[in-house]
Amino acid sequence: MDDAALRRQYDGLIERAGLRIPQDRDTTMFNAYRQVAAWTDIVRTRRSAAAEPSNAYALTTIARVADDSEGGTL
Amino acid sequence: MSDPLELSIAELGRGYRDGSVSPVAVTEAALARISATNARLHSFNTVTAELALARAAAAEKELAAGTDLGPMHGVPFGVKDIYDTEGVLTTCQSHVRAEFVPDANARSVQMLLDGGAVMLGKCATIEFATGGPTEETFFPPARNPWNLDHIPGGSSSGSGAAVAAGITRMALGSDTGGSIRGPAALCGTVGMKPTYGRVSRRGVFPLSYTMDHCGPLSWTVEDAAIALNIIAGYDPLDPASADVPVTDYTASLSKGVAGMKIGFVESWIEEEGTADPEAVKAIHAALDVLRASGASVETVQLSPYNLYQACGRLLVLPECYAIHEHDLIERPELYGRPTRERLMAGAFVRGSDYVEALRLRRELAIEVNNVVLGRYDALIAPCSVVTAGRFDGVPDDPMKMSGLMTQPFNVTGNPAMSVCVGYHTNGLPLSMQIVGKAFDEATVFQVGAAYETATDWRSRRPALVRETATAAE
Numbered sequence: 087m088d089d090a091a092l093r094r095q096y097d098g099l100i101e102r103a104g105l106r107i108p109q110d111r112d113t114t115m116f117n118a119y120r121q122v123a124a125w126t127d128i129v130r131t132r133r134s135a136a137a138e139p140s141n142a143y144a145l146t147t148i149a150r151v152a153d154d155s156e157g158g159t160l
Numbered sequence: 161m162s163d164p165l166e167l168s169i170a171e172l173g174r175g176y177r178d179g180s181v182s183p184v185a186v187t188e189a190a191l192a193r194i195s196a197t198n199a200r201l202h203s204f205n206t207v208t209a210e211l212a213l214a215r216a217a218a219a220e221k222e223l224a225a226g227t228d229l230g231p232m233h234g235v236p237f238g239v240k241d242i243y244d245t246e247g248v249l250t251t252c253q254s255h256v257r258a259e260f261v262p263d264a265n266a267r268s269v270q271m272l273l274d275g276g277a278v279m280l281g282k283c284a285t286i287e288f289a290t291g292g293p294t295e296e297t298f299f300p301p302a303r304n305p306w307n308l309d310h311i312p313g314g315s316s317s318g319s320g321a322a323v324a325a326g327i328t329r330m331a332l333g334s335d336t337g338g339s340i341r342g343p344a345a346l347c348g349t350v351g352m353k354p355t356y357g358r359v360s361r362r363g364v365f366p367l368s369y370t371m372d373h374c375g376p377l378s379w380t381v382e383d384a385a386i387a388l389n390i391i392a393g394y395d396p397l398d399p400a401s402a403d404v405p406v407t408d409y410t411a412s413l414s415k416g417v418a419g420m421k422i423g424f425v426e427s428w429i430e431e432e433g434t435a436d437p438e439a440v441k442a443i444h445a446a447l448d449v450l451r452a453s454g455a456s457v458e459t460v461q462l463s464p465y466n467l468y469q470a471c472g473r474l475l476v477l478p479e480c481y482a483i484h485e486h487d488l489i490e491r492p493e494l495y496g497r498p499t500r501e502r503l504m505a506g507a508f509v510r511g512s513d514y515v516e517a518l519r520l521r522r523e524l525a526i527e528v529n530n531v532v533l534g535r536y537d538a539l540i541a542p543c544s545v546v547t548a549g550r551f552d553g554v555p556d557d558p559m560k561m562s563g564l565m566t567q568p569f570n571v572t573g574n575p576a577m578s579v580c581v582g583y584h585t586n587g588l589p590l591s592m593q594i595v596g597k598a599f600d601e602a603t604v605f606q607v608g609a610a611y612e613t614a615t616d617w618r619s620r621r622p623a624l625v626r627e628t629a630t631a632a633e
Contacts, residue, residue: 096508103507104489114556115501121559122477122508125470129513129520139518140525141370147399 092120163629164189165326169235169383172329176223176234183223183234187216187278190236193327194280196628200308203321205241205299206249207281212236215278222276231386233276238322238331240315241282241299242289243269244363252365253287253297255494256487266363267398268332268374268391275390283331284318289339289367290480291499292554293317303551304347305622306588310548313346313564315339319377320347324589326625330378330387336367337472338543338566341578341593344377345564346548348580348589348617350608351377352384353566355599356573357402359388360395368479369400370518371472371570380618381579381608385409388601404599412606418454422607423536428465428565435545435563442590443542446581449614450540450607460532460539468524468568469561474509474517475571481506501558525572529598533574538607539595541565543578547588566593575601579608580617 096119100107107115164186167175175181191209198204219234239245242252244262251257265273273279284302286293293301293311302317304310305325312321316333320343323331333340335353344351352375359374366372376387388409395401424447429435447457462468481488484495484503492500532539546563555562569576576595583589594611596604612618 099507103485103504105504105507106492107504111497111501114558115504117557118501118505118559119508121557122473122505125473126509126513126516128467128470129474129517131516131520133516133519137519138522139515140521141518150396 087123092123095119163326165193168380169232169329169386172235173231173233177228183216183219183278184213186234187212187236187280190280190327193325193628196631197325197327197624200303201305201321201325201624202284202300202302203318203325203327204238204280205251205253205282205284205318208248208279212278212280219276219278229274229276230390231275232272232390234278236278236280236328237272237387238280238283238319238328239269240319240331240333241285242334242365243332245269245279245282248282250282251298252289253285253299254499255298256491258298262363264363267360267395269363271391280328283316283322286315286317287496287499288365288480288484288503289315289334289336291496291502291558293551294496294498296496304548304588305624306348306548308624310550310588311346311554313343313544313548316343316377320344320349320351323347323349323377323379324622326621329383330376333375333377334364334367335373335375335566335570336371336476337561337570338564340373340375340377341543341566341576342564344578345544345591346589348583349377349379350381350384350580351375351578352388352601352604353569353576354388354392354601355402355575357400358404358575358599358601359391360393360398360401362395362398366483368476370479371476373570381605381612382410382413384577385413385605402599407602409602409605412602413609415606416453417450417607417610420455420537420607421535422450422455422457423460423532423539424457425462425539425541426459427461429542429545431465432542432545432563432565435542436547436584438584439545439547439590442582443540443592446592446611447540449611453610453614457540460536462532462568463524463527465565465568467520468571471517471520471524472567472571473559474513475521477506478509478514479506498558505558521571524568528568528572528574533597538603541568541593541595543591543593547584547586547590569593569595574598575604577604577608579611582617583620
């Protein structure tokens with residue numbers, strides 16, 4: 087992806103997030119965005135729908151908090 | 161009596177029980193060393209001297225009366241300033257939390273106190289355990305006791321500096337991408353990141369919910385094993401806590417490595433590209449020590465380091481952004497620049513990127529745990545392939561990780577420990593990482609103890625310690 091396209095993405099993300107980047111740090115933060123985009127390219131590959139994420143929701147982790155008398159809030 | 165701060169936790173325990181060493185005297189010596197060093201070293205943000213002396217006096221009486229609370233009864237320790245401590249300022253090094261005083265202790269702090277240990281105070285950290293060292297934070301950054309012009313690593317920076325400076329045998333740290341092992345490596349201490357879920361994170365300010373690990377930095381492997389014996393265990397109030405039995409980690413320390421199969425992740429060093437030749441040579445020399453002790457060591461192939469790194473960064477960034485989003489928008493000026501910029505980069509990660517990283521994480525965890533550690537008892541990997549950098553050379557890039565190769569085992573959750581493997585000609589410590597199967601911290605300690613016993617790196621302390629000890633005489 088060329089820099090102009092990356093720049094448009096970056097500007098859009100900063101605006102949507104509501105972040106304020108000082109002018110003198112803009113280049114540094116844009117380079118950080120470029121780094122994040124490169125990492126994204128590394129991890130994205132074609133996976134089957136059955137390829138679960140590592141942190142699939144486990145109800146027992148919630149239930150045990152509710153069961154505990156010390157601080158259960160559910 | 162020789163310097164009581166050079167006594168191991170086990171030696172202190174024996175001395176306390178036969179009456180040859182006093183918990184009060186040891187605590188006074190630790191507090192004196194903090195007083196003598198902290199203006200330059202900045203390893204402690206807050207010193208709880210009165211509380212420590214009162215607890216030490218109580219421990220002395222209890223032990224004399226035959227009340228024995230365990231192996232750290234009367235032993236001083238430090239606490240990273242992101243762990244909640246009841247009634248004691250807990251800043252996370254940040255102006256954002258300048259006045260925060262918790263009303264309860266973090267679970268692991270409480271476990272140590274229940275075991276009679278003596279808290280010296282709160283150790284410096286990198287602000288909110290991310291970013292880089294900067295004078296913009298609420299407390300000044302800790303420095304490296306081996307050379308005060310150099311960084312101690314982060315984010316458990318004060319913990320590493322305090323242990324290396326001989327103030328305490330053990331300090332609590334946390335590790336999301338290497339924040340226990342990095343300072344341990346750069347300060348020449350032991351740094352144990354246990355298996356994910358092994359030590360409760362309750363009461364520790366989060367950086368990344370799925371990557372945070374809590375554990376000890378210590379001077380020796382045995383010190384770390386004793387500390388982990390106390391703080392490990394299931395906590396129903398930590399959603400990630402693992403209900404897995406804890407073994408006695410000291411039981412394996414003298415077993416040696418004869419007959420053990422150890423894999424060496426050499427390719428990551430080559431891939432990193434900026435490794436210091438002396439750091440690489442020291443790791444190879446350490447492998448020779450393990451071979452001479454009876455282990456077989458052979459090279460293993462894992463996926464490229466940058467795959468693990470990309471996965472880890474894409475998990476940590478959005479998780480910490482979610483935690484700090486409100487403050488980053490409403491009062492960003494309260495953060496130091498390096499922390500603010502690192503945290504803001506979390507806004508750059510899309511939801512589907514995060515999920516893809518989680519899916520990749522499962523694949524990488526299978527690679528390490530099932531494929532590689534199915535064939536080997538433990539792995540050796542590089543920890544930091546460079547020595548501690550200078551403060552005036554801290555990179556301006558908020559994404560830079562400067563030679564640390566620790567992130568893969570936050571991604572996979574495996575126990576990993578940094579140990580000192582010698583010293584560079586510039587006088588700074590060198591390191592390697594010992595990695596074990598999930599929940600097999602015992603083998604990690606076993607390998608570390610065997611290596612430590614076969615070498616004499618623990619006999620060396622920074623010049624700062626010698627100066628302080630001489631001045632105190």
